[in-house]
Structure formats: structure tokens, C-alpha cells
Amino acid sequence: xxxxxxxxxxxxxxxGMSAATAARKVDPHCGITVxxxxxxxxxxxxxxxxxxxxxxxxxxELFVYPFEHFRDDLDIDVLLxxxxxxxxxxxxxxxVRSVRDGAVHDLRxxxxxxxxxxxxxxxxxxxxxFANLFTFRTMDDALRLSDYLSRxxxxxALVIGGGLVGVLMAEAFALRGMDTVIIEMRDxxxxxxxEEIAGKAEEVLRTKGISVFTGLSASGFDCENGIIRxxxxxxxxxxxxxxxxASGIRPETLLLGEYAGKSGALETDDRMATPVRGVYAxxxxxxxxxxxxxxxxxxxxxxxxxxxxxxxGENAAGRYSIFSGxxxxxxxxxxxxxxxxxxxxxxxxxxxxxxxxxxxxxxxxVATYIPGSHPITTKVTVEAGSGRVVGAQMAGxxxxxxxxxxxxxxxxxxxxxxxxxxxxxxxxxxxxxxWDPVLYCLKEVHKKLNR
Amino acid sequence: xxxxxxxxxxxxxxxGMSAATAARKVDPHCGITVxxxxxxxxxxxxxxxxxxxxxxxxxxELFVYPFEHFRDDLDIDVLLxxxxxxxxxxxxxxxVRSVRDGAVHDLRxxxxxxxxxxxxxxxxxxxxxFANLFTFRTMDDALRLSDYLSRxxxxxALVIGGGLVGVLMAEAFALRGMDTVIIEMRDxxxxxxxEEIAGKAEEVLRTKGISVFTGLSASGFDCENGIIRxxxxxxxxxxxxxxxxASGIRPETLLLGEYAGKSGALETDDRMATPVRGVYAxxxxxxxxxxxxxxxxxxxxxxxxxxxxxxxGENAAGRYSIFSGxxxxxxxxxxxxxxxxxxxxxxxxxxxxxxxxxxxxxxxxVATYIPGSHPITTKVTVEAGSGRVVGAQMAGxxxxxxxxxxxxxxxxxxxxxxxxxxxxxxxxxxxxxxWDPVLYCLKEVHKKLNR
Numbered sequence: 019x020x021x022x023x024x025x026x027x028x029x030x031x032x033x034g035m036s037a038a039t040a041a042r043k044v045d046p047h048c049g050i051t052v053x054x055x056x057x058x059x060x061x062x063x064x065x066x067x068x069x070x071x072x073x074x075x076x077x078x079e080l081f082v083y084p085f086e087h088f089r090d091d092l093d094i095d096v097l098l099x100x101x102x103x104x105x106x107x108x109x110x111x112x113x114v115r116s117v118r119d120g121a122v123h124d125l126r127x128x129x130x131x132x133x134x135x136x137x138x139x140x141x142x143x144x145x146x147x148f149a150n151l152f153t154f155r156t157m158d159d160a161l162r163l164s165d166y167l168s169r170x171x172x173x174x175a176l177v178i179g180g181g182l183v184g185v186l187m188a189e190a191f192a193l194r195g196m197d198t199v200i201i202e203m204r205d206x207x208x209x210x211x212x213e214e215i216a217g218k219a220e221e222v223l224r225t226k227g228i229s230v231f232t233g234l235s236a237s238g239f240d241c242e243n244g245i246i247r248x249x250x251x252x253x254x255x256x257x258x259x260x261x262x263x264a265s266g267i268r269p270e271t272l273l274l275g276e277y278a279g280k281s282g283a284l285e286t287d288d289r290m291a292t293p294v295r296g297v298y299a300x301x302x303x304x305x306x307x308x309x310x311x312x313x314x315x316x317x318x319x320x321x322x323x324x325x326x327x328x329x330x331g332e333n334a335a336g337r338y339s340i341f342s343g344x345x346x347x348x349x350x351x352x353x354x355x356x357x358x359x360x361x362x363x364x365x366x367x368x369x370x371x372x373x374x375x376x377x378x379x380x381x382x383x384v385a386t387y388i389p390g391s392h393p394i395t396t397k398v399t400v401e402a403g404s405g406r407v408v409g410a411q412m413a414g415x416x417x418x419x420x421x422x423x424x425x426x427x428x429x430x431x432x433x434x435x436x437x438x439x440x441x442x443x444x445x446x447x448x449x450x451x452x453w454d455p456v457l458y459c460l461k462e463v464h465k466k467l468n469r
Numbered sequence: 470x471x472x473x474x475x476x477x478x479x480x481x482x483x484x485g486m487s488a489a490t491a492a493r494k495v496d497p498h499c500g501i502t503v504x505x506x507x508x509x510x511x512x513x514x515x516x517x518x519x520x521x522x523x524x525x526x527x528x529x530e531l532f533v534y535p536f537e538h539f540r541d542d543l544d545i546d547v548l549l550x551x552x553x554x555x556x557x558x559x560x561x562x563x564x565v566r567s568v569r570d571g572a573v574h575d576l577r578x579x580x581x582x583x584x585x586x587x588x589x590x591x592x593x594x595x596x597x598x599f600a601n602l603f604t605f606r607t608m609d610d611a612l613r614l615s616d617y618l619s620r621x622x623x624x625x626a627l628v629i630g631g632g633l634v635g636v637l638m639a640e641a642f643a644l645r646g647m648d649t650v651i652i653e654m655r656d657x658x659x660x661x662x663x664e665e666i667a668g669k670a671e672e673v674l675r676t677k678g679i680s681v682f683t684g685l686s687a688s689g690f691d692c693e694n695g696i697i698r699x700x701x702x703x704x705x706x707x708x709x710x711x712x713x714x715a716s717g718i719r720p721e722t723l724l725l726g727e728y729a730g731k732s733g734a735l736e737t738d739d740r741m742a743t744p745v746r747g748v749y750a751x752x753x754x755x756x757x758x759x760x761x762x763x764x765x766x767x768x769x770x771x772x773x774x775x776x777x778x779x780x781x782g783e784n785a786a787g788r789y790s791i792f793s794g795x796x797x798x799x800x801x802x803x804x805x806x807x808x809x810x811x812x813x814x815x816x817x818x819x820x821x822x823x824x825x826x827x828x829x830x831x832x833x834x835v836a837t838y839i840p841g842s843h844p845i846t847t848k849v850t851v852e853a854g855s856g857r858v859v860g861a862q863m864a865g866x867x868x869x870x871x872x873x874x875x876x877x878x879x880x881x882x883x884x885x886x887x888x889x890x891x892x893x894x895x896x897x898x899x900x901x902x903x904w905d906p907v908l909y910c911l912k913e914v915h916k917k918l919n920r
Contacts, residue, residue, distance in 0.1 A: 065838055065898050079838040321896045324903065342891035349895035358895050387516055387530040419900035420871035423907070426892055427878035440793040441877055444800035444809050445772045447515050449870035452775065456874070 023048040025334045026112055026127040028102045028273065030054030032063060032320050033301025034133035035088075036327030037334065042092045044335035050094045051125060053114050055101040058157040060088070064320055066160040067183075070167070071190035077161060105130075105273045107294050112273075129296050129334035132274060132284065133327060136267040136302040136318050141178070143238045148246050150260045151239075154183055155267070163262075172259030173197055176249050178236045179264035180207035182350060185219055187262050188228050189352055198228045199258075201251050203235040203265075210348055211411055212363050214378050214397055218413035222355040267318065269303040281305055281316035288340045290330035298334055300326035307343040310361045310408050310429055311370040317344060345426050346409070349419040356418035361409030361429040364399055373402040374409075377463035381455045383416025385447035392416045396459035398425075398435075405434040405467050412455065424456050435464045474499040476785045477563055477578040479553045479724065481505030483514060483771050484752025485584035486539075487778030488785065493543045495786035501545045502576060504565050506552040509608040511539070515771055517611040518634075521618070522641035528612060556581075556724045558745050563724075580747050580785035583725060583735065584778060587718040587753040587769050592629070594689045599697050601711045602690075605634055606718070614713075623710030624648055627700050629687045630715035631658035633801060636670055638713050639679050640803055649679045650709075652702050654686040661799055662862055663814050665829050665848055669864035673806040718769065720754040732756055732767035739791045741781035749785055751777035758794035761812045761859050761880055762821040768795060796877050797860070800870040807869035812860030812880040815850055824853040825860075828914035832906045834867025836898035843867045847910035849876075849886075856885040856918050863906065875907050886915045 025041050027034045030052050038052050052059065061080045068074040088094040097114070103122070104113040111124040138153035150172065152163050166172075175191040177184045180202030191198040200207070200223065207223075207230065208216040223230050231251070240248035240255065249256045269283040277292055279285045284299040286292055288307070292299050301323035305314040322344050332339035346366070349358035367374045376399040382391045394414030400407050410425035412418045428438045439461060443454050453461070476492050478485045481503045489503050503510065512531045519525040539545040548565070554573070555564040562575040589604035601623065603614050617623075626642040628635045631653030642649040651658070651674065658674075658681065659667040671681050682702070691699035691706065700707045720734040728743055730736045735750040737743055739758070743750050752774035756765040773795050783790035797817070800809035818825045827850040833842045845865030851858050861876035863869045879889045890912060894905050904912070 062836060062838065062898065062903075064896070065836060068839065068898065073840065074838050319896075321893070321903065343893075345893035347893045347895045349897040349900055351897055351899040356900060358897075360893070360895070385513060385516060387513065387525050388519065389524065417868050417871050419895045419897060420868050420875070423892070423894045423905070424871070424874045424878055426894055427875055427882065427884075430892055431878065431882040431884070433878075433882070441874070441881055442772070442794075442796035442798045442811070443874045443877055444798045444811070444870045445515070445770075446800040446802055446809075446870060447513065447519065448802040449800055449807060449809075452513075452772065454874070 023128045023336065024126060025050045025129045025131065026125050027052045027131040027133060028112065029133035029135055029301070030056070030059030030096060031133060031135045031301060032323035033135070033327035033330070034131065035060045036324045037131045037133060037300060037331030038088065038094050039092065040328040040331030041335035042094060044332050044337045048335055052094060052096045053100040053102055054096060054098050055117060056156050056158045057098055059085070059096055059098070061157050066154070066157065067186040067190045069160055070164060070187065071193040073193070077157065077164070080157070102273055107297070110296065127296070129298065131330050131334050132292070132297065132299040132303060133301045133330070134270040134273065134303045136269045138263065139266045139268050140263050141236070141265060144263055147244060148239070148241065149244055150246050152260070152262050154187055154262060154264060166260070167194065170259070174257055174259045175199070175262065176201065176256050176258035176260070177262045177264055178249070179266065180230065180232065181209065181264060181266060184262070184264035185223065185352055186350065187264060188223060192226055192228050199256055200228060200230045201234050201236050201249070201256070202230070202232045205233045207232065208357070211357060211359055212397055214395060215357060215359070215411045215413045218355055218395060219352055219357060222353050226353055267302070269316070269318070271303050274299065279305060279314070283316045285314060289333045289338070290326055290341055291333065298330040300330040306341070308346055309343040310345060311366060313370070317346060319348060345430050347422065347426050349422060351419070354415040355413060356416065357413040358419045358422035359409070359411040360422050360426045361407070362399065363409055363411065367399055367408055372408060374399050375402050375463060375466050376400070377459060377466055379455070379459040379462045381453065381458040382451050383414055383455070384449060385451050388448050394418060394455040396455050398459045398463045400435050400463055400467060405436060407433055407435060407438060421454070421456050435460055435467060439464060474579045474787065475577060476501045476580045476582065477576050478503045478582040478584055479563065480584035480586055480752070481507075481510030481547060482584060482586045482752060482774065484586070484774035484778035484781070485582065486511045487775045488582045488584060488751060488782030489539070489545050490543065491779040491782030492786035493545060495783050495788045499786055503539075503545060503547045504551040504553055505547060505549050506568060507607050507609045508549055510536070510547055510549070512608050517605070517608065518637040518641045520611055521615060521638065522644040524644070528608065528615070531608070553724055558748070561747060578747070580749065582781050582785050583743070583748065583750040583754060584752045584781070585721040585724065585754045587720045589714065590717045590719050591714050592687065592716055595714055598695060599690070599692065599712075600695055601697050603711070603713050605638055605713060605715060617711070618645065621710070625708055625710045626650070626713065627652065627707050627709035627711070628713045628715055629700070630717065631681065631683065632660065632715060632717060635713070635715035636674065636803055637801065638715060639674060643677055643679050650707055651679060651681045652685050652687050652700070652707070653681070653683045656684045658683065659808070662808060662810055663848055665846060666808060666810070666862045666864045669806055669846060670803055670808060673804050677804055718753070720767070720769070722754050725750065730756060730765070734767045736765060740784045740789070741777055741792055742784065749781040751781040758792070759797055760794040761796065762817060764821070768797060770799060796881050798873065798877050800873060802870070805866040806864060807867065808864040809870045809873035810860070810862040811873050811877045812858070813850065814860055814862070818850060818859055823859060825850050826853050826914060826917050827851070828910060828917055830906070830910040830913045832904065832909040833902050834865055834906070835900060836902050839899050845869060845906040847906050849910045849914045851886050851914055851918060856887060858884055858886060858889055872905070872907050886911055886918060890915060
């Protein structure tokens with residue numbers, strides 16, 4: 019292996035492990051080392067809330083591959099509890115440190131992949147050290163939280179932040195039978211979604227007994243012996259046995275901070291290469307080219323991390339591989355409510371300089387005479403002149419995520435509303451009404467466009 | 470209304486009523502008359518099996534609009550119990566006859582829309598008049614069957630024919646607690662689906678206690694006092710209290726039989742015009758242009774009938790309107806099993822002169838650690854040289870119909886496998902695995918293509 023390509027990957031999340039696996043597929047002989055700060059790699063990050071709720075009984079169910087798979091089957095060295103602290107571009111070395119014993123050494127690389135991900139942002143008043151204050155991002159976070167829940171059985175959970183992590187964790191706490199409150203400083207939950215759609219999340223959370231306070235900022239904690247007893251917000255004091263801080267994330271770009279863009283994330287080219295020779299970056303520490311916006315945006319997501327990681331790994335191993343960009347797709351399921359989006363929201367279109375027409379329609383998930391038919395709210399945004407579909411968002415207690423996938427294809431193919439209305443979509447009464455919600459809302463926006 | 474356009478529509482099914490409604494939208498003043506042989510129009514044809522199973526309690530739930538809607542809101546004359554018997558192209562009249570009292574009269578038209586649909590084919594041994602022999606196509610058929618079921622509570626149902634109607638009616642009988650047998654002369658059920666996919670239907674039917682005999686032809690009945698007691702098939706004699714004959718349909722083209730093509734159905738141009746001036750045809754009595762096959766095929770389906778009817782009605786009322794064709798999409802749900810297809814099967818592609826590569830893959834419906842994850846079988850067919858996706862079929866106890874809709878868009882946009890793999894489809898563990906079955910199977914066929 020002396021003369022073979024040495025690839026070092028910093029971060030063993032979705033991007034890093036995809037990069038490692040892809041590199042091995044391209045080059046059976048290169049050396050591959052992954053450094054991961056935490057205690058686990060190759061687990062289903064998006065499944066962690068279900069371990070907390072109890073839907074997933076054992077955290078080991080979330081491992082996509084056993085740890086040995088990488089060593090034994092793929093000949094990949096995975097160094098756990100190991101963080102990268104410095105980079106020497108000239109000598110092509112990265113300095114790594116054991117977070118356990120502090121031991122430091124240098125790794126030489128021919129290609130380096132930075133897949134350091136993102137970390138939770140915590141507000142200034144949240145000095146850490148409180149035994150009942152948590153963030154939630156990694157398997158280690160989940161294990162710490164799960165352990166606390168089992169040992170202490172706290173009754174009252176307070177979630178600071180009503181973004182994706184906040185609402186999913188509120189669901190998890192509620193499913194465990196905890197009295198749960200969400201505080202969100204903005205006027206609506208889930209800023210990725212437009213008002214008409216995000217409102218459905220608030221509805222379902224309230225229906226399930228979760229208290230939601232929007233337009234309210236937490237300002238501090240009431241503590242006793244290193245334990246938070248209450249959270250102050252506006253004129254309120256919320257009693258809490260457990261506080262989850264889910265106020266957002268920021269990209270971890272320490273090693274290459276000087277190349278971060280306005281969003282704070284690393285900018286790369288289509289091959290995921292940074293401006294530094296031999297250094298690639300991928301996943302939640304980078305921006306991605308948004309094909310409808312026509313520019314790079316920071317949209318950290320597991321699926322994107324996987325795809326970018328694969329491209330970075332292939333390039334690091336010597337193949338010429340291109341990341342085709344993102345469409346701005348995102349989905350979640352909250353209790354029985356599915357929500358999904360793709361393309362641009364009205365606001366994002368405006369920022370991208372696209373003049374739009376939109377329509378919002380409510381139509382049934384399946385034929386109305388079939389039990390279990392539920393209303394689906396769909397919002398479609400099209401470019402005013404051309405009629406090109408640029409965005410879609412949906413919510414409802416029925417099949418929404420897969421319907422958004424139809425919009426993904428409509429948008430990535432640059433289809434105009436009139437052409438999309440000719441899609442010969444499937445129909446059977448137990449799966450959709452005669453006019454599927456996708457077509458129904460396209461019809462509505464088509465009418466507006468031709469007015 | 471003396472000088473206004475007079476539109477006569479023969480048939481009040483999906484195509485005919487869509488034509489009538491569309492014509493009214495285009496021209497508020499034209500005269501519109503619909504002649505319907507049966508006793509009902511504007512009902513959800515595909516919902517009829519659920520009225521038999523009892524999922525739909527009252528047949529009136531299946532009416533999309535009340536009968537009065539057409540007269541009072543749309544000024545459309547609907548003549549029930551009225552069939553067309555002759556056409557005079559020169560004088561532009563159609564002779565209609567009351568099926569109740571035999572009264573005959575002529576209707577003058579400026580535009581005529583033939584939407585006579587299709588009728589069940591019955592085998593030669595099935596002379597009618599047996600009180601317990603049924604076909605199942607119209608609301609009247611459903612009412613007659615439902616009435617018999619209520620009055621006589623037959624215990625044993627025998628279904629001749631394992632196509633779409635046959636399997637759905639077998640489901641309905643089984644849900645009513647009847648002992649149910651299907652006899653199908655071909656070697657597999659559901660000829661619209663490829664073997665790997667159709668096999669799933671047979672599996673689920675058997676699981677539900679329905680006996681399925683394939684490769685077996687019914688050859689006659691054992692009767693007593695005008696009642697069938699048994700069905701002979703091969704060396705078997707099946708006892709039966711009720712026989713449903715579901716051996717297929719044929720287009721009803723009596724009025725224009727001389728213009729029927731090889732399939733027996735009427736051929737039209739893109740505007741749904743027949744070769745006879747002023748005469749349009751649409752729905753189950755016509756062929757449709759299949760965009761992937763590149764030629765007209767007979768694929769009678771409710772969704773196609775709706776779309777064609779709209780186009781025929783718009784043209785009849787004076788607008789220039791084009792039917793964009795079909796993609797060969799079809800879906801059904803049988804108990805918990807969803808099945809769907811679009812584009813061309815391998816065999817259809819061969820007939821269309823397309824050389825193909827295909828892959829069949831089994832992958833989970835949602836993340837495997839989520840309860841209720843089920844295997845989905847997907848078969849994707851692509852053109853050998855170009856990699857263009859030409860067909861997809863899926864089956865499984867999970868979301869299949871909406872996933873096929875993603876393939877509809879992939880195929881109608883002429884996407885190649887490599888490009889389709891770049892679709893930024895949604896991911897959330899409770900709605901799909903990281904690699905959605907759509908992408909998973911595309912990956913498999915991509916590998917084969919590049920071998």
C-alpha cells in the first residue's frame with residue numbers, strides 16, 4: 019500500500035461514511051481512514067428521535083452496518099473518539115487528537131475529505147453543565163438523553179425551538195407520556211415550510227396535547243443545584259424537568275474556516291472540491307447548488323450529505339464525479355401528519371429574482387367514499403411568465419412525501435404547469451381521488467396563470 | 470337556442486359526462502343532450518366493488534354529482550334508459566330508443582360524441598337468464614348483484630376471470646365472508662402486470678383465504694331450475710351459489726363499427742375526432758395514443774376516459790383541444806397490497822420494437838427500524854442503448870401508487886436512468902428508506918446497463 023492513494027476523511031456521519039464507501043468502490047487499493055469525534059458511525063441519524071420515543075427499542079437497530087463491516091469488508095480504518103484539530107496544506111497532514119486521552123498525532127493524506135457536519139447552536143444563557151439540559155444531534159446525544167429519561171423519568175419537557183428537531187423531539191417526549199411544551203421565537207414553527215403548511219404541524223401538535231408558544235423567546239433558566247427547574251420566556255416561567263435546546267445548527271468548518279461563505283458553510287465546486295488542492299468537503303458543513311434557485315444555498319440534510327459524500331469519495335479516489343445539486347426537498351412525519359416540500363418557497367423564489375403565481379388547494383387524499391380519506395393541503399408556486407413549476411409544499415394525514423416526489427420530478431425536469439397537467443398519474447379509489455392532489459392544485463394554479 | 474350548436478353525447482359514463490361538462494364550460498349557450506342506456510350517470514365506477522364489499526354502505530355515496538346538477542346547474546339534458554340505435558351521417562341525426570317502452574325518435578346534432586364505453590365479454594356457455602350469474606360493469610349491475618346478495622346470502626362465490634374486475638370482486642366477496650374461488654384461464658392473474666408483480670396479487674388473495682386456480686378454463690355450468698349449482702373447469706366441478714363472469718370487456722362501437730381498428734375500438738385523431746365529420750369518440754370505446762409505445766393502443770381506463778371526454782367535449786363545443794396521450798399507468802389496491810404500473814412492460818416494449826434491459830429489486834417501504842416496514846418489489850425497464858426509462862411496475866404492502874407516479878413523470882419526461890438517479894426525492898424514516906424503492910431499483914438497472 020506504500021504508493022497507493024491515502025484518503026483521510028474527517029467525520030463519520032452520512033457524508034463521511036458515504037465518501038469512504040464510495041472511495042473504496044472506485045479504488046480497491048487506496049488507504050482510507052475516517053476520524054470520528056463521537057463513539058459511533060454509520061447509524062441512521064434521522065431515526066434517533068424514534069429511539070427516544072420508544073418506537074425503536076434498541077439504539078443498535080439504527081446502525082446501518084455493524085462497525086466491523088468497514089474494517090473487515092471494506093478495509094477502512096475508522097478512528098472513533100478522534101477529532102481533527104489542524105490542517106497543514108503544504109505538508110498535506112491533518113493533526114488529530116483523541117478526545118479520550120488527548121493524544122495527538124499527524125495523518126498524511128493525498129486526498130482529504132472534510133465531512134465535519136454541523137453542531138447545535140446554543141443560546142448564550144445556556145451555559146452547559148446542567149444535568150437536565152440537552153441538545154440532540156448525534157447518537158451520543160441520544161444515548162445521554164435516553165439514559166437520563168430512564169433513570170429520572172422526568173414529567174415535564176420543554177423544547178426550545180420549533181424547527182425540525184424541536185417538533186420531532188416534542189413528538190417523542192409526548193409519545194413517552196411527558197407533558198411537553200415548545201417555545202419558538204418566530205411566529206411559526208418549521209421555517210422551511212410556508213405558513214399554510216407549517217400551520218398544520220402546529221395543529222397536530224396541539225391536538226396531541228403539546229403546548230406550542232410561538233413569538234416567544236426563552237431568556238434564561240431558573241436553576242437549583244445544577245438542575246434547571248424552570249425556563250423564563252417573556253413574562254412566563256415554564257416549569258421543566260428536562261430542557262431540550264433545539265434552536266438550530268451551524269456548520270462545523272473549523273479546519274477550513276477561511277473558505278466559508280456568507281452562510282458560514284464551506285463552498286465547493288461541483289466535484290465537492292474546496293479551493294485547497296486535494297481537499298474535498300461534503301455534507302452539513304457545506305452549501306449545495308440549488309437547481310431551481312440557480313445558486314448555492316445552505317440546506318443541511320441527510321440525503322444531500324449521502325449524495326455529496328459519494329461524489330466527494332469518488333473524486334478523492336480518482337474518478338471524475340459531479341454532484342448534480344439539490345431541489346430543496348424535505349419531508350417529515352409528525353404523528354399522522356405528513357409534510358413535505360420541494361423547489362422554492364414563495365419567499366425563496368423572490369430572493370432568487372423569480373416572479374411567481376401560486377395557488378393553495380385542499381383536496382382529499384383518497385376517494386371521499388373510502389374510509390380514512392383526509393384533506394391534503396397543497397401549495398404550488400410557478401414562474402409568472404413561463405408557467406414553469408418552481409416549488410410545491412404539501413401537508414395532510416395521507417400520502418404526502420411520495421406526492422412531493424412527483425413534484426420533485428416535475429421541477430427538476432423544468433415542466434410547465436400545462437405539461438404537468440398531462441401527467442398520466444395513477445388512480446384507484448383507495449390510493450387517490452380521480453384528481454390527485456398533485457393535479458388538483460396544478461389545475462388551480464393553471465387557472466390563475468391564464469386569468 | 471335555435472341557432473346554437475347542438476351537441477349530442479351517447480353514453481353517460483366517465484367519458485360522456487366529462488365531455489358534457491367540458492362542452493358547457495367552453496360554450497354557455499350550446500344545446501347538450503346525453504343519452505344513457507342505464508339508470509344512472511356521473512357515479513364513481515371504480516368505487517362499485519366497495520359498495521359490494523360493504524366498505525361503501527349506500528350506493529348513493531358513489532354519485533359524484535346529484536342528477537339534478539346537470540339539468541339545473543349546467544343546463545344539460547340527460548336522457549336515462551335511452552340507447553342509440555342508428556346514425557345518419559348525412560342528415561346528422563342519431564336514432565334513439567327507450568329501453569323501457571321501445572319508443573324511438575331522432576335527435577339532430579351538429580356535433581356528436583360517442584362515449585358508448587365497453588361491455589363485458591361473456592363466454593359462449595354463459596347463456597344468460599340464470600338468476601345467480603352476474604357481470605359487473607355498471608351501477609345497474611352492482612345494484613342487481615347487491616340485491617341478490619342481500620336477499621339470498623349466497624355462501625360460495627365463483628369468479629371466472631382473474632383480471633382487474635375479477636380480483637377486486639373476489640376481494641369484495643371475501644370481505645363479505647363468502648367462500649371465494651377465482652378461475653383464470655391464463656397462467657397468471659392480472660395480465661396488465663408482469664409476472665414478478667402479478668404474483669404478489671395471487672399471494673395476497675391466497676393469504677386471505679381466496680382459492681386461485683390459474684391455467685384453468687371454465688367450460689360450462691351445472692344448473693337446476695335456472696340456478697347455477699356448479700361450474701365445470703377441466704376435471705373439476707366447483708360448487709357455487711353465485712357466479713361472476715369477469716372474462717374481460719370489448720369496446721361498444723355499434724354506431725361506428727366500420728371505423729373500428731384491429732383492437733375492435735374506434736380510432737380517433739388527437740382531437741378525439743373520428744373520420745366522420747362532426748363525430749367525436751372518447752373513453753372505453755376508443756384506443757389512445759401511448760406516448761412511450763409511439764402508437765395507439767386499447768387501454769380502457771377511467772382516468773383516460775375522463776381526460777379524453779374533456780378533450781372531445783371541448784372540441785365539440787368549438788375549442789381546439791388536444792389529448793396528449795397516455796403513459797400506460799394503472800393502479801389497484803387489493804387488501805393491503807398496492808400494485809401499480811406505468812410505461813411499457815418488457816413484452817410491450819418488444820412489440821414496440823424497443824430493445825430493453827430491466828432489473829427487479831426488493832427494498833423496504835420505509836426505514837426498516839420503523840414498525841410496518843414492508844418489502845416493495847420494483848421492476849424497471851429501460852431502453853438498452855439510451856438508458857431511457859420506458860416502464861416501471863411495483864407491488865407491496867406500502868405506498869406504491871404514488872411511487873409509480875414518480876415513474877410516470879420520469880417516463881413522460883423521457884429521462885435516462887442516470888438523470889433519474891439525480892432526482893432529489895424526499896426522505897424521512899417513516900415515509901421511505903434512505904434509498905427510496907424508486908431510486909433503489911433505478912440504481913440496480915443502472916449497474917446492469919453499465920456492465
